[in-house]
Amino acid sequence: MELDERKMTILRAIIQNYLETGEPVGSRTISKYTDLNLSSATIRNEMSDLEEMGYIIQPHTSAGRIPSDKGYRLYVDMLMQDKQMEMDNLKLELNAKSEKLDSILKEAAKVIAVNTNYASMITAPRYHRRRIKFLQLTQVDNASLLAVVILEGNVVKNNLIHVDEVLTQETLLKLNLMLNTFLQGLDIEEINASVMQKLRTESGGYAPLISDILDVIATSLENEEVEAYTSGSTNIFKYPELNDSAKASNLLTALEEKKELTELMYQEGDSDRGIQVYIGDESPIEATKDCSVVTATYHIEEGVYGKIGIIGPRRMDYKKVVGTLQNLMSELDQIFKKGK
Amino acid sequence: MELDERKMTILRAIIQNYLETGEPVGSRTISKYTDLNLSSATIRNEMSDLEEMGYIIQPHTSAGRIPSDKGYRLYVDMLMQDKQMEMDNLKLELNAKSEKLDSILKEAAKVIAVNTNYASMITAPRYHRRRIKFLQLTQVDNASLLAVVILEGNVVKNNLIHVDEVLTQETLLKLNLMLNTFLQGLDIEEINASVMQKLRTESGGYAPLISDILDVIATSLENEEVEAYTSGSTNIFKYPELNDSAKASNLLTALEEKKELTELMYQEGDSDRGIQVYIGDESPIEATKDCSVVTATYHIEEGVYGKIGIIGPRRMDYKKVVGTLQNLMSELDQIFKKGK
């Protein structure tokens, strides 16, 4: 059987109607809805065909039809082809003077959630391949040193390190110089045993201190779970089909834990494949089997990028979501470019 | 009418039973439950009295009784009097080497949520009256300065500031020295116009830069919404009485927004009144009208403290919750004392 023009029109009508109402849609509705001027009976025949082909489903005999995952998939693929999305013009309202990564991200998550009425999540750029740009030790008081590490992309990490002795200004200066000389430009994985060994011998009497410092820096950078911010998770209550307590609880737990979702977002290998859409069972993780997830990538610079995700019901307004994401992506790209 | 010993026993029995089951409790249950050896009929009479006094409520004719807010209140007050709480011994598993405030707090929130099976929230210590301990500018690259501010309690804040010119090492050193001399030991509110004026004149050619810097520092410290972390918000699904979608949605929104809850926690003026319990309508905020909220204070040092809150159903296991909070409070107090 062939998926001709008319069948497509009908399918699209079914999907769009279902997106709006969330109720199974019947033949009569379609007959009025479209401008095909066909009677409900004809539509019925076509719908029967569409069902046979697997694009729509009858939840039970004598109910209307709803799109299957396959149907959604077709619809989404069509959408993605005509790139011309209408975008509402969203703006991040940010404190321009000082750029704080996390507040940008939080804001972005919120903007998305509010605009789309779905749940959103955004991950901080991944440390992976992020290089050390600058590094500094400072004596804060008798017992503690402050270690500040700035990574490419101007991500700042700081750690307090407890020490037993007070270091002189001179020693600190020496240590700082040394640390920077040896570590600048390296990414975390490149700080291997040989580099560390060299540092230790160079440091003269301060080998144990250096070890400590490297240790703290390394663990604080490595152990870093990818930071992630969610927003609008309660939006899911707006969609009755997610609104039974078991499903809602699962989803909310996933949103609270974030870990699994982060994996989902990064799971397509490391490359940036633009906007990805997971419909229902297509998703590799259990928690979102009843939802759709749309993810996108934003860039800070070569090899440093983060992800944005939108989680909503299967009958998500894909058009709007994709548009919003594209918009936000470019907005973020711009912000980070300016920051450089 | 008087609330004699026997009535108290019965009331306590009713509450305890209701805490366990969540179902209205009837006279027969109590007759068996307590060791008073009274028939259900007698209990009925007593219950009728208790209801008249407002300690218990009948959700509908011919159902059992449930505690009223007044009843809970009495129960909680009694609890608070015999301080001897059993505490399960919870331990924060923390990376001992570097102490990062936010990870301690996150961990604490989680520990509470897991231990109690309620939702928890913890706020970072309030900046209020927090003094500047140390302050440093560093040139990161051609276009940006890094400003690190360490506050009492070893809370570290950092900000990148964009500049147009490259400063020499010497200038930086001078600026740093100056900033520290003038600002050390001040709290945010003490940085007033006169201090700023003095700084500007002292700085010679760098007045505009200084203004910028002060601006960034001040706004970043002032605008800081009190940071707050929540955990276990999905625990509320475990309690059927909160589990209808309207209530759940409200509560979860409040937990996500955090703002209102933060206000609740700090609303009792600034002093530390130990453990506070808000039962149902006693709470000043709308979102928790169907819940109980228990808050406690932990201390970092004089005048610097944060709050912990537990949000659960009215029939919360107050005994356990209060115990857990006391335990955690002392645990936190200890951690921060060690850190000093």
Add this chain to the structure above:
DNA sequence: ATTAGCACTCAAATTGCCTGAGTGCTAACA
């Protein structure tokens, strides 16, 4: 190829009935 008509199906809402838990009251008892 399209349509009107009709019989059929099934979920959801409505109704009525029953049951069991629980109460309040009264009269009897210690």
Add this chain to the structure above:
DNA sequence: TGTTAGCACTCAGGCAATTTGAGTGCTAAT
């Protein structure tokens, strides 16, 4: 005078029967 047994009454919740209405599939006519 406080306690208890007994009984009538209430009401939520569960269950089954019934109705309703939206929607389908099929067939015969156009």
